[in-house]
Amino acid sequence: MRSTYAGQSAGRRLDxxxxxxxxxxxxxxxxxxxRAAAAAGxxxxxxxxxxxxxPPGRLLAVEPAGVSAFLRxxxxxxxxxxxxxxxxxxxQHGVHTVGDLACLPLATVQRLLGARTGRTLHxxxxxxxxxxxxxxxxxxxxxxxxxxxxxxxxxxxPVGALYGRVTxxx
Numbered sequence: 001m002r003s004t005y006a007g008q009s010a011g012r013r014l015d016x017x018x019x020x021x022x023x024x025x026x027x028x029x030x031x032x033x034x035r036a037a038a039a040a041g042x043x044x045x046x047x048x049x050x051x052x053x054x055p056p057g058r059l060l061a062v063e064p065a066g067v068s069a070f071l072r073x074x075x076x077x078x079x080x081x082x083x084x085x086x087x088x089x090x091x092q093h094g095v096h097t098v099g100d101l102a103c104l105p106l107a108t109v110q111r112l113l114g115a116r117t118g119r120t121l122h123x124x125x126x127x128x129x130x131x132x133x134x135x136x137x138x139x140x141x142x143x144x145x146x147x148x149x150x151x152x153x154x155x156x157x158p159v160g161a162l163y164g165r166v167t168x169x170x
Contacts, residue, residue, distance in 0.1 A: 049080070
């Protein structure tokens with residue numbers, strides 16, 4: 001299990017002595033029989049990146065004061081939101097690590113990548129991730145099923161009847 005991560009959103013405190021990451025790791029081993037890699041960090045992004053580097057059965061915690069030291073040596077491609085094309089562009093401009101990206105002025109990053117992407121990646125290079133930590137998994141797709149009888153068409157064109165059914169239900 002590689003995607004276990006924990007974070008703490010602003011304004012939300014953990015009980016003293018609580019260790020949700022260790023608890024989740026133990027539950028995965030007890031319930032599923034797998035050794036999970038687990039990581040904790042001050043943001044969703046830092047915790048997920050730390051988890052990707054953590055071997056099974058281990059726990060890695062990145063403290064808020066250590067975020068910069070953790071991120072700076074990472075390859076720029078490891079930063080969430082940097083795909084192959086963006087990585088190539090950044091590397092062509094001498095940006096090889098997250099630290100290199102963090103050292104650039106925001107205006108330079110935005111000129112290279114566009115306003116929105118530039119701001120997002122510049123923020124992430126500094127360890128800022130504004131996405132909330134979600135405790136429940138989000139559905140990747142949604143579907144609905146309806147069984148039609150022959151009477152549903154009543155002499156109408158089946159495609160037209162289905163189209164009317166779909167557009168009315170939308």
